[in-house]
Amino acid sequence: MSKRSVSPDLSGGPERKKRVQISDTVEVRVIEDRPSVQAEVSNGKHLEFDDLESNKEDEFITSKNRKTAPVADTPSDLYLETVDRRRLDFDFEKLCSVSLSNVNVYACLVCGKYFQGRGRSSYAYFHSVDEDHHVFVNLQSLKVYVLPESYEVKSTTLDDIKYVINPTFDKKTVASLDRKPIESLDLNYKPYRPGFVGMNNIKHNDYFNVIIQSLAHVSPLRNFLMLESFEGKAELVQRFSILVRKLWNAKAFRGHVSPHELLQHVSALSKKRFLITEQADPFDFLNWFLNNLHLALGGSRTRTRSSFIQMIFQGKVRSESQKITAHADAGDRLRFEADTQIQRTEMPFMFLSLDLPPAPLFQDDVGKNIIPQVSLQTVLSKYDGSTTQELAGDRKRYKIIEIPPYLIFHIKRITKTNLLDEINHTVVTFQPNALDMSPYVEGATEPIIYDLVANVTHETITTPQGEERHAYRVQMKDKSRDEWLQIQDLYVESIRREILFLNESYIQVWERRK
Structure with missing residues (x-):
């Protein structure tokens, strides 16, 4: 046979x-x-370095041979027990830790480091072989792979990690944020309140943190950033949207957020005007940030209310000015004269600046400066259309003719000089509810009620080296519980509404009552 x-x-x-x-x-x-696949690999046809300038998935097997790859024969949950969620942090800039490139970046789910590519000559591949770390996630596509085998993991046990990288919300959830109290637990079973979590002060970026926290509680802006897709939009909008969604994430691994990714982009976009390592003025940053968001969303430099930002914050004020002549009465220089021409202009605004009375020069009995108090209505009288002030040889008065859904007040207490900053410590007293703006709006016949959303406060502190520096914190209202919380970097604490005004208010955000 x-x-x-x-x-x-x-x-x-x-x-x-x-x-x-x-x-x-x-x-x-x-x-x-x-030749077979093995022969091709041995001939070196697919061992060249990945095309790192492309966002395409890099593989060392060609598309024609992909049908023969043994994906189905490999268990999809291999190595998943090595994933360490406590070491993962997706708040930092998505850059390869070796090449510093932001193209095709993967995160190692074992140690949390970022690497570029996953082909046989990539940094992620070398890391998997050298460190025996095998599970990686693409930070853009959110696909999970096991290296060096290079097969995709389909297990749903990693969905929580994907959600932390890019939290998503539906309309029903967003609509309930201000009505339904939410309290979550982090990986250490420590409770935190979504929307009211601390932000890292990496060096001197507290000026940045208080503004981002305040804007994240402007409901229309927050809902817009949570629900809209910004794919293909400006990088500034995309990073701001992700940061706001992380602030409100109820499934976070830790009860705080780092603004590093957005702050790095702001630093580059502002040409180093706003840095991590140097403290800036919160109002300067707010002014720059809102105007750049307006442009990034397609807003016009000339037309009013041409973006979502301006629809929320922009109003219009009328300014009347008159030259102060030499024969004006010295005792009544601020009185408008009927026989002198009055120039009227209408100007759009996104902020209303409020002037404080001069700080007193006298001291009390114990040798300390007397800290005066002034009501918010008093400093708002600047916009009643009759109160006059002198500025650069002109007498001026203002009246609001269009009022926006959200008002931003800038209380001018810091005056910058060449040598140092002069600070007016006058306390502005106010009630956080039911501010009536009708006396300052032209043609208003009924009350126009606003409620406080966020209050950015200023404090002067002395460092151990004897230097004085600024410290900023923000007070925000939790509408779902009708409570107030105060946040300074990572510290979150409750605060009574009766003592909000005792701090040196610097920037306030008010919401028009519907």
């Missing part, structure tokens, strides 16, 4: 052409028309 032997079928499927040769010993051998 003749001996028959069959060599293994390396064709990989019936679609390949084969030539069968039968020898005298009835031995069947398969001869390929082209």
Whole structure:
């Protein structure tokens, strides 16, 4: 009886052409028309470095041979027990820790480091071999792979990690944020309140933190950033949207957020005007940030209310000015004269600046400066249309003719000089509810009620080296509980509404009552 032997079928499927040769010993051998996958790899055809300038998924197997890759034969949950969620932090800039490139970046789910690519010559591949770390996630597509085998993981056990990288919300959830109290637990089972979490002060970026926290509680802006897709939009809008969604994430791994990713982009976009390592003025940053958001959302430099930002914050004020002549009465220089021409202009605004009375020069009995108090209505009288002030040889008065849904007040207490900052410590007293703006709006016949949303406060502190520096914190209202919380960097604490005014208010955000 003749001996028959069959060599293994390396064709990989019936679609390949084969030539069968039968020898005298009835031995069947398969001869390929082209080299096998193993031969191609040994010839070095697919071992070149990945195309790192492309966002395409990099693989060392060609698309024609991908059908023969043994994905189905590999268990999809291999190495998943090595994933360490406590070491993962997705708030930082998405840059490869070796090449510092932001193209095609993967995060190691074992140690949390970022690497570029996943092909056989990539940094992620070398990391998987050298450190025995095998599970990686693409930070853009959110696909999870096991290296060095380079197969995709389909397990749903990693969905919580994908959600932390890019939190998403539906309309129903967003609509309930201000009505339904939410309290979550982090990985250490420590409770935190979504929307009211601390932000890292990496160096001197507290000026940045208080503004981002305040804007994240302007409901229309917050809902817009949570629900809209900004794919293809400006990087500033995308990063701000992700940061706001992380602030309100009820499934976070830790009860605080780092603004590093957005702050890095702001630093580059502002040409180093706003940095991590140097403290800036919160109002200067707010002014710059809102105007750049307006432009990033397609807003016009000339047309009013041409973006979502201006629809929320922009109003219009009328200014009347008159030259102060030499024969004006010295005792009544601020009185408008009927026989002198009055110039009227209408100007759009996104902020209303409020002037404080001069700080007193006298001291009390114990040798300390007397800190005066002034009501918010008193400093708002600047916009009643009759109160006059002198500025650069002109007498001026103002009246609001269009009022926006959200008002931003800038209380001018810091005056910058060449040598140092002069600070007016006058306390502005106010009630956080039911501010009536009708006395300052032209043609208003009924009350126009506003409620306080956020209050940015200023404090002067002395460092151990004896230097004075600014410290900023923000007080915000939790509408779902009707409570007030105060946040300074990572510290979150409750505060009574009756003592809000005792701090040196610097920037306030007010919401028009519907």
